[in-house]
Amino acid sequence: MASSLIAFSQIEKTSHNSHKFGFTLSPTNYGYWKAMLEPFLITNNLIGYVDGTIPCPPPIVQTKNSSGKDVEGDIVITQPNTNHTIWVSNDAHVCMLIMSTVSEASFQHVHDSMGSLATAEACDTNGALLATGDIRVLPPIFKIYGQSRAFSGPIATLKVFEDNVLVRELLETKGEGRVLVIDGGGSMRCALVGGNLGQLAQNMGWTGIVVNGCIRDVDEINACDIGVRALASHPQKSNKKGVGERHVPIHIGGTVIRDGEWLYADSDGVLISETELSV
Numbered sequence: 001m002a003s004s005l006i007a008f009s010q011i012e013k014t015s016h017n018s019h020k021f022g023f024t025l026s027p028t029n030y031g032y033w034k035a036m037l038e039p040f041l042i043t044n045n046l047i048g049y050v051d052g053t054i055p056c057p058p059p060i061v062q063t064k065n066s067s068g069k070d071v072e073g074d075i076v077i078t079q080p081n082t083n084h085t086i087w088v089s090n091d092a093h094v095c096m097l098i099m100s101t102v103s104e105a106s107f108q109h110v111h112d113s114m115g116s117l118a119t120a121e122a123c124d125t126n127g128a129l130l131a132t133g134d135i136r137v138l139p140p141i142f143k144i145y146g147q148s149r150a151f152s153g154p155i156a157t158l159k160v161f162e163d164n165v166l167v168r169e170l171l172e173t174k175g176e177g178r179v180l181v182i183d184g185g186g187s188m189r190c191a192l193v194g195g196n197l198g199q200l201a202q203n204m205g206w207t208g209i210v211v212n213g214c215i216r217d218v219d220e221i222n223a224c225d226i227g228v229r230a231l232a233s234h235p236q237k238s239n240k241k242g243v244g245e246r247h248v249p250i251h252i253g254g255t256v257i258r259d260g261e262w263l264y265a266d267s268d269g270v271l272i273s274e275t276e277l278s279v
């Protein structure tokens with residue numbers, strides 16, 4: 001039998017809400033914030049809603065009403081799952097508690113990560129699309145840079161080699177939430193993106209940049225409010241000849257990526273999908 005969840009009582013909720021944290025999460029104090037918040041969540045048995053050890057039960061349950069002698073066999077009864085309703089309500093309470101410790105400066109960032117699609121879950125639930133190649137997983141060759149650890153958007157492709165003139169030209173156009181995916185041939189001999197281009201991408205509304213190649217000005221890029229993936233950092237700048245191809249199919253690690261497809265990146269990896277996936 002499925003174990004039952006218990007809804008938080010009004011007394012418990014009031015007690016949680018009256019806890020004074022006395023600080024908020026800002027763009028610079030994540031370690032301190034986590035060290036202060038985690039013990040609170042553990043001692044109040046709330047951590048399971050955060051780390052996934054109390055998973056969301058399915059909204060519908062099926063029970064078999066076996067009547068023994070019934071020649072028709074078992075009758076399957078479908079009903080709403082009260083555990084699901086309780087979990088959703090408890091989870092909303094925990095979310096509210098945590099969001100009350102997030103500063104306005106960090107709100108958008110936290111909100112974006114909460115709303116983004118988890119790549120592991122997307123793989124688990126889309127086995128058929130993975131098998132047909134409609135969803136592809138990029139090989140785990142990338143390092144994570146930029147403020148946004150989880151990001152997604154329609155792809156603009158670019159093929160260049162040790163030359164970043166076209167990277168700047170594309171980033172000077174409106175991003176409109178797109179992710180620039182640069183096939184730089186995996187070159188480890190110079191950087192295709194640096195702090196200035198990272199800032200430009202942020203200002204022009206790009207969501208992220210994925211580089212099959214290197215970046216530089218890592219500290220500046222890490223301060224930009226975009227997601228960045230690259231093979232490594234390299235201090236040298238690239239050529240400035242303006243050679244390359246925009247919006248063409250590219251290959252990264254043997255995986256084809258087409259302009260207009262969707263990219264999903266989080267701490268677990270990077271997915272390419274022919275169409276937009278629902279969260």
Ligand SMILES: O=C([O-])CC(=O)C(=O)O
Pocket residue numbers: 164191192193194195196197198216217237238
């Ligand atoms: O100028 C470049 O080639 C890359 C760079 O350093 C930047 O974008 O800041």
Ligand SMILES: [Mg+2]
Pocket residue numbers: 194195196217
């Ligand atoms: Mg620079």
